[in-house]
Amino acid sequence: xxxxxxxxxxxxxxxxxxxxxxxxxxxxxxxxxxxxxxxxxxxxxxxxxxxxxxxxxxxxxxxxxxxxxxxxxxxxxxxxxxxxxxxxxxxxxxxxxxxxxxxxxxxxxxxxxxxxxxxxxxxxxxxxxxxxxxxxxxxxxxxxxxxxxxxxxxxxxxxxxxxxxxxxxxxxxxxxxxxxxxxxxxxxxxxxxxxxxxxxxxxxxxxxxxxxxxxxxxxxxxxxxxxxxxxxxxxxxxxxxxxxxxxxxxxxxxxxxxxxxxxxxxxxxxxxxxxxxxxxxxxxxxxxxxxxxxxxxxxxxxxxxxxxxxxxxxxxxxxxxxxxxxxxxxxxxxxxxxxxxxxxxxxxxxxxxx
Numbered sequence: 369x370x371x372x373x374x375x376x377x378x379x380x381x382x383x384x385x386x387x388x389x390x391x392x393x394x395x396x397x398x399x400x401x402x403x404x405x406x407x408x409x410x411x412x413x414x415x416x417x418x419x420x421x422x423x424x425x426x427x428x429x430x431x432x433x434x435x436x437x438x439x440x441x442x443x444x445x446x447x448x449x450x451x452x453x454x455x456x457x458x459x460x461x462x463x464x465x466x467x468x469x470x471x472x473x474x475x476x477x478x479x480x481x482x483x484x485x486x487x488x489x490x491x492x493x494x495x496x497x498x499x500x501x502x503x504x505x506x507x508x509x510x511x512x513x514x515x516x517x518x519x520x521x522x523x524x525x526x527x528x529x530x531x532x533x534x535x536x537x538x539x540x541x542x543x544x545x546x547x548x549x550x551x552x553x554x555x556x557x558x559x560x561x562x563x564x565x566x567x568x569x570x571x572x573x574x575x576x577x578x579x580x581x582x583x584x585x586x587x588x589x590x591x592x593x594x595x596x597x598x599x600x601x602x603x604x605x606x607x608x609x610x611x612x613x614x615x616x617x618x619x620x621x622x623x624x625x626x627x628x629x630x631x632x633x634x635x636x637x638x639x640x641x642x643x644x645x646x647x648x649x650x651x652x653x654x655x656x657x658x659x660x661x662x663x664x665x666x667x668x669x670x671x672x673x674x675x676x677x678x679x680x681x682x683x684x685x686x687x688x689x690x691x692x693x694x695x696x697x698x699x700x701x702x703x704x705x706x707x708x709x710x711x712x713x714x715x716x717x718x719x720x721x722x
Contacts, residue, residue, distance in 0.1 A: 402670030409456035416464035459487035478508035521576035616669035
């Protein structure tokens, strides 16, 4: 497909640091004032390349979604989104509920977004990453590639990532690192993510965990990240009993999620797309962003009366805050937006974060 965006218009990733700071300051001001109509447009987008998945992971609701609700995003629709988003978004995530490698157009999507000047992040379970797809992925030029490896030994991994084979996934990751090294590429920044399970805990052999971690780092992984498990805010999730430390979620003031069918939701925690703000088939991102549904959501947060059932089941508003803003990921987010998180990590000379 021929690009329709104007290449003479500089992408937002080329903005000066002072301009980025000004934009972030406006975002914070509008959030703190609980503005219903936001002057700034979303700076981060989740664009779901597909809602289908090849695995049936124990912690993921995807396996419970009806088949009729699963499918890939149309490439033409993706291009429409990028053509609009490049004028205000800083970065995009090309995943949400499914496995992106199941969309045959995924490499064209990555390439198109990269040409539009958007920092592009690609997340995968790695099970389908063949040698041919590895080359196509690197040729497409994503800024970041992350792998979910929620178990560092065969028994634990295959009990969690049902349908995947431990040795095959590790081999796929190592092959990407080897090809990246052979091609002398500076990107993508490559990350392996591992969940710390809480309920139930999933103990692993410490020696096996240490061995694979060291093997990945020696092969060229930029980071191995361990993160706590969180509960998806579905209707079946328990209402959070802890006292709220934050009165309003930040997502409706800076981010947007676009599902494979074009429906827009305000938050990646809304797995079943229960809070639809609009649809990009019938409206522009700009129109949806300050449309009636988004205004109503922001007003609900501003009033202090949270009537949205899914929000009552989300634990993010019970976490530590700084100045009334949720603290988790704040430092990473600010660094990423201002100087580029990947560059920052390289400056610091670190290769692993616990």
